[in-house]
Amino acid sequence: MMVVTPSIVEPCPPPVLSNGYAIWHGAVPRAACNATLQAIEGAGAVDGRVLRRGQEQHDAAMRACTEHCLSPADAAAVTQAMRAVGAAALTAAGGARARLDGPLFCRYRQGGHFRAHRDRSHDPFDAATVRARRISLVCLLNDGDDTHGAPCFDGGALVLYPEFLPVNAPLRAGSIIAFSSDLLHEVRPVRLGTRYSAVAWLYDVLTREESHHAEPA
Numbered sequence: 635m636m637v638v639t640p641s642i643v644e645p646c647p648p649p650v651l652s653n654g655y656a657i658w659h660g661a662v663p664r665a666a667c668n669a670t671l672q673a674i675e676g677a678g679a680v681d682g683r684v685l686r687r688g689q690e691q692h693d694a695a696m697r698a699c700t701e702h703c704l705s706p707a708d709a710a711a712v713t714q715a716m717r718a719v720g721a722a723a724l725t726a727a728g729g730a731r732a733r734l735d736g737p738l739f740c741r742y743r744q745g746g747h748f749r750a751h752r753d754r755s756h757d758p759f760d761a762a763t764v765r766a767r768r769i770s771l772v773c774l775l776n777d778g779d780d781t782h783g784a785p786c787f788d789g790g791a792l793v794l795y796p797e798f799l800p801v802n803a804p805l806r807a808g809s810i811i812a813f814s815s816d817l818l819h820e821v822r823p824v825r826l827g828t829r830y831s832a833v834a835w836l837y838d839v840l841t842r843e844e845s846h847h848a849e850p851a
């Protein structure tokens with residue numbers, strides 16, 4: 635079995651998720667990004683969905699992209715990098731026990747977007763894992779630069795909305811951003827080309843005692 639060791643170019647994470655987010659550049663090498671987006675192209679696609687009252691729905695006005703299921707081998711490079719970054723982000727955020735949900739691989743073609751939303755749900759109808767999301771992780775797999783042989787795109791910025799000023803996340807191919815799952819964010823429409831990304835979420839795992847106390851009386 636192929637073992638992929640993620641190279642984290644900035645191994646020392648910021649001590650806190652400043653402004654609610656932190657970015658690790660070069661978390662996935664460009665060659666691995668290219669191989670992953672080729673695997674996305676070769677994998678089956680379903681229209682991106684949004685969760686409403688426990689139901690997954692297709693709503694192209696809200697989210698226009700496709701989701702792709704990769705084999706564990708094809709997903710390995712991104713999965714391992716997300717685990718490593720997720721562990722560092724969790725420590726920085728002061729979290730203790732969490733599990734990783736994902737990654738989910740997404741393709742945004744021209745016009746593709748995901749309107750402003752929060753990844754964590756507070757709706758009791760939604761799955762417990764979505765209500766317990768603590769940290770969102772996004773790995774960008776390509777960018778505006780085609781000199782490395784990858785397809786490039788224009789537009790498609792990931793914009794975060796912390797309390798005051800919106801932030802245009804300065805991501806490059808292979809960057810992983812970690813941010814609070816309660817933070818409002820959006821993917822702006824792709825103007826040209828195709829944007830590839832992977833998303834995953836760290837969700838809180840309650841201890842036996844905590845889940846006992848969380849049970850309704």
Ligand SMILES: O=C(O)CCC(=O)C(=O)O
Pocket residue numbers: 740748753772792819820821831832833
């Ligand atoms: O691809 C991205 O930059 C983020 C996508 C996103 O916000 C999501 O899938 O929840």
Ligand SMILES: [Fe+2]
Pocket residue numbers: 751752753770819
């Ligand atoms: Fe999101």
